[in-house]
Amino acid sequence: MRKTAAWPLAWIYAVLIIYASLYPFESWRVQGIAPWSFLWAPLPKYWTGFDVLSNVLGYAPLGFLLALALHRTRRDWPGILIATLVAMALSLSMETLQMFLPVRVPSNVDAVLNVVGAWLGAVTARTLAWVGLIERWSRFRDRWFISDAGGALVLLAVWPMALLFPVPVAFGLGQVLERVEAALADVLVGTPWLEWMPLREVELQPLLPISEMLCVAIGLCLPCWLAFSVLRETRQRILAALALLILGVAASALSAALTYGPVHAWGWISDEVAIGLCVAAFGVVGLIFASARMCLVMALVALVWQMSLLNNASADAYFTLTLQTWERGQFIRFHGLIQWMGWLWPYATLIHLVRRLSSAKSMVMG
Structure with a gap:
C-alpha cells in the first residue's frame, strides 16, 4: 500500500x-x-x-x-x-x-x-x-520528498490557510489559553467547579517587543524546518524555503487586507515584525545543510518556546475589538473554520514532530 x-x-x-x-x-x-x-x-x-x-x-x-x-x-x-x-x-x-x-x-x-x-x-x-x-x-x-512525508505535507498545505485569520502576533498561531480560560469560566458559571479553576496572581500582559520578534521569527522558521525534514536535497530546501517565506508573507498580507482593508495590507509589518522576518531568514539559512533530525529537534524546541511565549501573553484591546468585528462576518472565515486551523495547527505540528522523533529514535535503538 x-x-x-x-x-x-x-x-x-x-x-x-x-x-x-x-x-x-x-x-x-x-x-x-x-x-x-x-x-x-x-x-x-x-x-x-x-x-x-x-x-x-x-x-x-x-x-x-x-x-x-x-x-x-x-x-x-x-x-x-x-x-x-x-x-x-x-x-x-x-x-x-x-x-x-x-x-x-x-x-x-x-x-x-x-x-x-x-x-x-x-x-x-x-x-x-x-x-x-x-x-x-x-x-x-x-x-x-522522503516516503514518510505525508503528515508534513498536510501541515504545510494547511499553514497558509491558518494564517488568514487575524492573530495578535504575526505568524503567532496557537494563542488560545486566554480564550480557553474565558470559555471554560462561562461554562462553569453557577457550578461549584468554577472555584477549582486556577487563578493567576498577575493578569496576562501583552508581549514585549523582543518576545514578539522571536515569535514572528519562529513562526516563519517552523514550516521551513518542517519542510527541510522531508526534502531530499539542499537545492530543494532552498526553493521550498523561498516559496514558504513568500507564501507566509502573502497570506498575512491578504489577512490584513480582508481585516482592515486593502490599503492596510502591509500595515502589520511593524519594526518588531521586520526584525523578526530578518531573524527568520537567518534561522532558515542556518539549517539549510542540517540533518533532518536536527531540523526536527530545532522545530520542536522552537515550537514549544513560541507556544509558551504566546500563551503567557494577552492580546491587546485593539486586536480584540478587531477580532469581534471579523467574527461577525462570514467571508473567508467559513463559520470559524480558518480560526480553528490557526488555533490547532501548532498543536498538530507538535504531535507530528514528537511522533517523527520517536519513530526515528526507535529505528536507531532497533
Missing part, C-alpha cells in the same frame, strides 16, 4: 464539511416529523446560482481526495463509485441532522448537488490519473 497525503486531507476535509454543515451547534430540537422527510419534500421555490455552485464545489474536493487516495492505495477498487457513495452518505447524514437545527434548512436539492459535486471531483481525479498527471506527481514526490 502506497502512502499518500490524500487520506489525511480527505479526513480533514470531511471534518470541515461536518463543522460547516452543523454550525453553530446550538438550539437542537425535535420537530416531531421524520428527520429524513426532506427527501420527498417539495423542491425549494427560491434558489440562486450561488447556492448551486457552493453545494457542488463544497463536496468536489472530498470526491477528488477520496478518489485520489483510492487510486494511489487501492487501484483495483472502483474509486469513483466508492468516493461518490461515501460523499452521498455524508451529505444525507448532514442534511438529516440539520432537521434538528432551527437555523439550518435541509434540502433534497442540496443533497443532490453535493453528490454531483463529489462525483465531479472523483471523475476529475480519475481523469488526471488516466492522462498520467497523478503518476507524474508521484515521481515528483519520490524525487523531492
Whole structure:
C-alpha cells in the first residue's frame, strides 16, 4: 500500500464539511416529523446560482481526495463509485441532522448537488490519473520528498490557510489559553467547579517587543524546518524555503487586507515584525545543510518556546475589538473554520514532530 497525503486531507476535509454543515451547534430540537422527510419534500421555490455552485464545489474536493487516495492505495477498487457513495452518505447524514437545527434548512436539492459535486471531483481525479498527471506527481514526490512525508505535507498545505485569520502576533498561531480560560469560566458559571479553576496572581500582559520578534521569527522558521525534514536535497530546501517565506508573507498580507482593508495590507509589518522576518531568514539559512533530525529537534524546541511565549501573553484591546468585528462576518472565515486551523495547527505540528522523533529514535535503538 502506497502512502499518500490524500487520506489525511480527505479526513480533514470531511471534518470541515461536518463543522460547516452543523454550525453553530446550538438550539437542537425535535420537530416531531421524520428527520429524513426532506427527501420527498417539495423542491425549494427560491434558489440562486450561488447556492448551486457552493453545494457542488463544497463536496468536489472530498470526491477528488477520496478518489485520489483510492487510486494511489487501492487501484483495483472502483474509486469513483466508492468516493461518490461515501460523499452521498455524508451529505444525507448532514442534511438529516440539520432537521434538528432551527437555523439550518435541509434540502433534497442540496443533497443532490453535493453528490454531483463529489462525483465531479472523483471523475476529475480519475481523469488526471488516466492522462498520467497523478503518476507524474508521484515521481515528483519520490524525487523531492522522503516516503514518510505525508503528515508534513498536510501541515504545510494547511499553514497558509491558518494564517488568514487575524492573530495578535504575526505568524503567532496557537494563542488560545486566554480564550480557553474565558470559555471554560462561562461554562462553569453557577457550578461549584468554577472555584477549582486556577487563578493567576498577575493578569496576562501583552508581549514585549523582543518576545514578539522571536515569535514572528519562529513562526516563519517552523514550516521551513518542517519542510527541510522531508526534502531530499539542499537545492530543494532552498526553493521550498523561498516559496514558504513568500507564501507566509502573502497570506498575512491578504489577512490584513480582508481585516482592515486593502490599503492596510502591509500595515502589520511593524519594526518588531521586520526584525523578526530578518531573524527568520537567518534561522532558515542556518539549517539549510542540517540533518533532518536536527531540523526536527530545532522545530520542536522552537515550537514549544513560541507556544509558551504566546500563551503567557494577552492580546491587546485593539486586536480584540478587531477580532469581534471579523467574527461577525462570514467571508473567508467559513463559520470559524480558518480560526480553528490557526488555533490547532501548532498543536498538530507538535504531535507530528514528537511522533517523527520517536519513530526515528526507535529505528536507531532497533
